Amino acid sequence: MSKPYVYLTRKMPQNITDQLAAACDVGMWEKAEEPVPQHILKEEMKTADAVFCNVSDVIDKDMIDAAEQLKVIATMAVGYNNIDVKAAQEKNIYVAHTPGVLTETTADLTFALLMASARRIPEGIDVIKNNEWGAWAPFFLTGQDIYQARLGIIGMGRIGEAVAKRGTGFDMDIVYHNRTPKKEAEQRLGARLVDMDELLQTSDFVCVMTPYTKETHHLIDKQAFDKMKSSAIFINTSRGGTVDEEALYNALKNGDIRGAGLDVFENEPISADHPLLSLPNVTALPHIGSASETTRKKMAEMTANHILQALRGETPDYIVKE
Ligand SMILES: NC(=O)C1=CN([C@@H]2O[C@H](COP(=O)(O)OP(=O)(O)OC[C@H]3O[C@@H](n4cnc5c(N)ncnc54)[C@H](O)[C@@H]3O)[C@@H](O)[C@H]2O)C=CC1
Ligand SMILES: O=C(O)C(=O)CO
Numbered sequence: 001m002s003k004p005y006v007y008l009t010r011k012m013p014q015n016i017t018d019q020l021a022a023a024c025d026v027g028m029w030e031k032a033e034e035p036v037p038q039h040i041l042k043e044e045m046k047t048a049d050a051v052f053c054n055v056s057d058v059i060d061k062d063m064i065d066a067a068e069q070l071k072v073i074a075t076m077a078v079g080y081n082n083i084d085v086k087a088a089q090e091k092n093i094y095v096a097h098t099p100g101v102l103t104e105t106t107a108d109l110t111f112a113l114l115m116a117s118a119r120r121i122p123e124g125i126d127v128i129k130n131n132e133w134g135a136w137a138p139f140f141l142t143g144q145d146i147y148q149a150r151l152g153i154i155g156m157g158r159i160g161e162a163v164a165k166r167g168t169g170f171d172m173d174i175v176y177h178n179r180t181p182k183k184e185a186e187q188r189l190g191a192r193l194v195d196m197d198e199l200l201q202t203s204d205f206v207c208v209m210t211p212y213t214k215e216t217h218h219l220i221d222k223q224a225f226d227k228m229k230s231s232a233i234f235i236n237t238s239r240g241g242t243v244d245e246e247a248l249y250n251a252l253k254n255g256d257i258r259g260a261g262l263d264v265f266e267n268e269p270i271s272a273d274h275p276l277l278s279l280p281n282v283t284a285l286p287h288i289g290s291a292s293e294t295t296r297k298k299m300a301e302m303t304a305n306h307i308l309q310a311l312r313g314e315t316p317d318y319i320v321k322e
Pocket of ligand 2: 076
């Protein structure tokens with residue numbers, strides 16, 4: 001009997017392909033840093049039993065409908081807004097993802113962005129590199145205090161809670177907004193549930209950690225920025241689409257908020273002429289929230305395991321249920 005066929009949309013380390021090859025025929029896009037073109041992915045999906053993908057692959061209804069024997073779409077990510085989950089479910093195709101394993105790593109990066117934006121670290125680095133460091137000056141590159149500031153978290157899920165936990169180490173006053181109250185987190189972290197307006201109006205740091213859905217599309221828009229303090233710093237490591245980037249640009253440019261730390265953008269990758277990059281008060285990173293070596297390896301292993309589980313006829317450990 002022929003083995004099932006799995007297609008990987010990026011070059012993966014040997015241990016991952018070996019793990020899969022023990023049970024499957026493996027096809028792979030051989031580039032690690034360049035996504036597979038959509039038409040090739042669609043073609044591969046027609047005959048694949050499993051797809052190993054990531055955040056940059058758009059897997060839409062057309063591709064899913066054209067798949068003849070697909071059993072699982074396993075993404076090496078917790079976010080799955082790039083996959084038409086409904087279309088997959090209609091064909092009894094599992095969508096598997098990697099919650100939990102990347103929580104702490106992503107929270108570390110989120111807090112790093114918060115600190116870098118508050119204390120103007122990229123601007124400081126530029127000053128030295130551009131040979132612009134003059135004498136010590138009393139108000140040169142003065143930023144915003146982190147300790148005892150108010151941290152507002154929108155989307156108090158796994159990563160939101162892990163960011164809040166880091167905030168407790170800085171004696172921050174933590175408020176949050178979430179679809180449902182998180183009583184256990186409130187007790188453990190001293191966090192307080194507030195409505196969205198109060199969060200926006202009173203937080204020193206506004207941090208978005210929701211998934212990207214129809215409901216959260218441009219959740220942070222002009223009206224939201226208008227409500228924020230002019231000293232507020234906005235942090236986004238969720239997905240670019242949760243924020244109206246034009247409204248963010250205007251808020252930063254006009255001084256309606258003080259700064260922003262961004263790991264995600266509406267259309268990734270952005271290029272150097274993206275308007276937000278022209279602003280000194282933006283700290284921008286190329287979607288590296290979960291990018292520690294250990295975590296990325298765990299995410300890849302988990303994704304391979306989900307595929308093997310589905311192909312054995314088992315339910316993968318972490319499937320998307322909507
Ligand atoms: N920058 C990066 O590299 C990474 C980004 N992410 C992003 O972070 C997101 C969150 O991940 P987790 O914390 O693991 O997910 P999660 O599901 O544990 O948490 C999301 C929270 O947002 C809440 N929520 C959903 N819609 C909301 C709304 N309209 N208003 C308020 N709250 C809402 C949910 O109730 C939940 O508590 C992912 O979906 C992904 O998009 C995740 C990992 C790495
Ligand atoms: O897991 C995710 O959702 C990411 O964005 C990459 O880790």
